[in-house]
Amino acid sequence: MAARTTTKRKARKAATPDTETRAKTRGGEANVERILDAALSVFAMDGFAGARIDAIADLAGLSKPNLLYYFRTKQDLYLAVLKRTLDMWLVPLARIEPQSDPRTALTDYITTKLEYARDHPKASRLFAIEVMRGAPVLGKVLQDDLKQQVDGKVTLLRRWMTQGKLPRRDPHHLIFMIWATTQHYADFSTQVEAITGRTLQHPAFFTAARQSILDAVLGPEQD
């Protein structure tokens, strides 16, 4: 077992180092990214408690002590991964602005979220795991940053609805519905694929999912 681990690492190191941008940056920075990628995979799969540093190190192609040279504890690493992913997570919502056309803004938002679910399913699962655990790390961020942003969008949506530019719905639940449905395709891709045989990777499937959400959120009128 220990032998296999060592073998794996040596294999990567012995392999051509030109595949990655090894010479471009200092070794350290490239390693940090490799570690964060590996950590995302493992944390998203096994959760914080279930994740093993060895597994992350192996996946990153480093020895365990070497990984701990960059991140001193498992907690630090978990925090760093969450932090890195958080920005990407909050950006799309901010693009719903007062001067936007309501239906266009929501269409773009849904499309972006679905693309994100397609292209970054692990990040989606990481957040799911963190939030399902009661958000011990992100709790503050949810209550502060996220709540504030959502509050803003809720009043904006409400205004648009009052002006008849959007079908009347509870704005909070509307947002939750968008989050839930889009993330569902990432978090439950196993189930989705077991039932339909398709993934968001299929363009037609992606389009159908997108249209379904749009119909549900924007009502019957076509866009």
Add this chain to the structure above:
Amino acid sequence: MAARTTTKRKARKAATPDTETRAKTRGGEANVERILDAALSVFAMDGFAGARIDAIADLAGLSKPNLLYYFRTKQDLYLAVLKRTLDMWLVPLARIEPQSDPRTALTDYITTKLEYARDHPKASRLFAIEVMRGAPVLGKVLQDDLKQQVDGKVTLLRRWMTQGKLPRRDPHHLIFMIWATTQHYADFSTQVEAITGRTLQHPAFFTAARQSILDAVLGPEQD
């Protein structure tokens, strides 16, 4: 630590044994249920790899060897918990039948799913964790039982839509939307509460969530 564990257990045992139906059934059977409840809590929180047998035993008020007397391995216990929850999970969908009124059937289904999310959030999270891990245990069940059931409902929904009894939507994505939104309130209750300050426990909040989903699924016409 070991001291605290022992204390905890002794505390429960020393406490009034009349609270639970201790005398009714043989101790063993009552313990099995207590273990399964505790296991559900812990597995739903920490996942399979992260769950600690000690934690489950403590929560169930038993010693670790005593728990292992009922379930010989962690795997066995995990399987038993999943199995116990699975039935409850699949029942509501079956109640959508050809002779049902389409809109009533979907309304009932959504209501039931949302009630389930409110009353059994841990079960919902357990499934979420299992599926997110790639469904290593439930994989077969998803591909066989669940797929077959869904296929049946999909054709039924499609027929109803052809007959104009339901708004035209992709039936698969319609079902996913119902699953995603209802489960969202269970799995992400932390986030939902951080943003709205409410839970499905609030009757008004429950009703609003229910109505939002109904509006999205059934279209604008009131029921």
Add this chain to the structure above:
DNA sequence: GTAAGATTTGACCATTTGATCAGATTCATT
């Protein structure tokens, strides 16, 4: 009451895991 079985426990074990550390190796700069 007592024997047989069911249940419970404390002690214990092998393995795994997060983390440490001293020393080796590599790298950049002069």
Add this chain to the structure above:
DNA sequence: AATGAATCTGATCAAATGGTCAAATCTTAC
């Protein structure tokens, strides 16, 4: 080439973990 800092490794540790076991305690049937 030499120096100092950055990076990396093998060996190792203490704690935790899943699981075992023999013995103790409790139940039940006679």
